[in-house]
Structure formats: structure tokens, C-alpha cells
Amino acid sequence: NTILLLNGPNLNLLGQRQPEIYGHATLNDAVTLARAACAEGFGIEAKQSNWEGQLIDWIHEARGHAAGIVINPGALTHTSIALLDALNAFDGPVIEVHVSQVHRREQFRHHSYVSLRADAVIAGLGLEGYAAAVRRICDLTG
Numbered sequence: 438n439t440i441l442l443l444n445g446p447n448l449n450l451l452g453q454r455q456p457e458i459y460g461h462a463t464l465n466d467a468v469t470l471a472r473a474a475c476a477e478g479f480g481i482e483a484k485q486s487n488w489e490g491q492l493i494d495w496i497h498e499a500r501g502h503a504a505g506i507v508i509n510p511g512a513l514t515h516t517s518i519a520l521l522d523a524l525n526a527f528d529g530p531v532i533e534v535h536v537s538q539v540h541r542r543e544q545f546r547h548h549s550y551v552s553l554r555a556d557a558v559i560a561g562l563g564l565e566g567y568a569a570a571v572r573r574i575c576d577l578t579g
């Protein structure tokens with residue numbers, strides 16, 4: 438049982454980028470937390486890309502193979518119908534995670550295309566959001 442943990446543009450810079458918003462912990466720390474939250478019998482496949490098409494290809498590859506997808510699409514959240522379409526072609530649960538509380542930020546971060554597909558949306562829990570999302574997918578699919 439594999440959970441695909443996807444991170445989009447600029448999340449490779451977690452810990453260095455705007456730490457007053459995103460904190461000092463790194464993407465590796467997030468993956469470690471997600472792995473620790475994983476139930477018996479589940480594994481995490483963690484991937485990050487700054488490229489929309491790469492994320493879409495990975496979602497296609499997850500079809501028929503991953504139990505669920507945890508995704509922080511970064512700024513593509515607010516722009517990408519293509520990412521939404523790819524997630525709509527995936528059958529399992531999808532949980533959208535944002536490290537920051539996007540609804541307290543600029544207006545353009547308040548709308549998410551991905552939320553039209555997501556079974557749950559987590560914003561503002563910091564890295565704990567990834568762990569909560571993984572626990573939920575284990576509960577839903579285990």
C-alpha cells in the first residue's frame with residue numbers, strides 16, 4: 438500500500454524560503470513526519486517537482502497503484518486546471534495540504550482548483566498537516 442506524497446513548486450526550499458511564513462523545517466523533515474504517521478502496511482513515495490507537467494506525469498503513474506495522494510501543489514493550487522484534471526483521473530482519496538494558512542493571506546491564495554477534487558483540505562498546521570493527511574488516507578484505505 439503506497440501513499441504518494443507530492444510537493445509542487447518552491448517546496449524544495451522549505452526551511453530557507455520565507456521562514457516567517459513557512460517555518461524553518463525542511464521538506465525532508467516533512468517527509469520524515471509523514472513516514473512516522475504512516476500506519477503498518479503503508480509506505481510513502483515522496484516526490485517534489487517545480488514542473489507542473491512532472492507532477493501530472495507522477496499523478497498518472499499513481500493510477501491503479503497508489504492507495505491515495507497527499508499533495509501540496511504550491512502556487513499551482515491557485516492556477517492549475519491541468520493538475521485538477523489529472524487528480525480527477527485518479528480514483529483514490531486525495532488530500533490537499535498547505536503549510537501556511539492560505540485564507541489569512543493574499544486574496545489570490547484563497548481559491549484552489551485542487552480543492553474541487555480534494556477529499557480534505559488542511560491549511561495552517563505547518564508540517565503536521567502532512568502527517569494528519571497521511572493518517573487520514575491510512576484510515577480511509579486500510
Ligand code: DQA
Pocket residue numbers: 446447448509510511512513514534535536537538539546
Ligand atoms: C503553499 C501556499 C501557496 O499559496 C504557496 O504558493 C506555496 C505554499 C503552502 O504550503 O502554504 O508555495 O501551498
